[in-house]
Amino acid sequence: MSIFNILLTIHILFGTICLITGIVAMFAQKKKGKHTEWGEIYHASYVVITLTAIILSILNWDKIAYLFYVAIISYSFAIYGYLARKKRWRNWLQHHIRGMLGSYIGAVTALLVNIGMYIPILNLFPPIWFWFLPTIIGIPLVASVSKKYKKQRKN
Template structure:
């Protein structure tokens, strides 16, 4: 039953996330599909966490991927709060520290415990560690948080969608298992860079207008 719920929520996240990506940002349909994506993806990730610790189904790999996905979704959605200066960062710091610890375990667990190298876990661990450490640094720069809230929101939410697409690609074996874990991330990474550059240009234009 849990596996079915996990797949159902994942499917909803995949579709709603796609709509949210292609429609004009900030419009009602973007906000509604974005919220649907957020909650469905979060439920999918949480069910994965539960499944991974059930007796007879213990799976550290699935658990770490569940934490990884949850981190991007939670922090991406919570970045919307940074538009204002009235917010408490306690929960955000806890989420980021959980990701830091999980990322370190993702990198070190297999080499230390199983004497094996798991490239997927290492790469995902490095990505999770770099993002979460950057978060912790930014939390000490509230002015920058307010300035870059949209970049953080888009970057993290797209990261969450990459997780959904990756799961879909891997489960359905569109590519060999190894490549399936990385191709969505590479493509999605370029998409994130595109949006960050676009937002940077808008910021430069607005600053220039203000100076005039």
């Protein structure tokens, strides 16, 4: 097995972990505990997929250079949301929500760009849509969740 295939396997494995733990963290109770535990696993797996994505893209630049940029931009959201909570920035919760959900949109985008054409119903869309569909659906959800928690903190 080549180094590329080994890294790709690691990337897919941790990408799956990232997508699953992201959803679990989103729906876990938000007090310190389960949400934090799942969030830490989400963040750690995001670090692995970012590093493997960067290396994979460098190894096969002619075909998957886009992966380098998707990885950097997506992880930027993850670290932004992660640090907002860890460093207790002013209005940290709003920053945390935007960053973490933004990073999840990035992970879903990466997934759809690579396998969207094999998913029934989604395969009816032109492939270019896979780059934009998660953002089109995700941004209003991020705004809604952010607004919900902003109201809760005022009460």
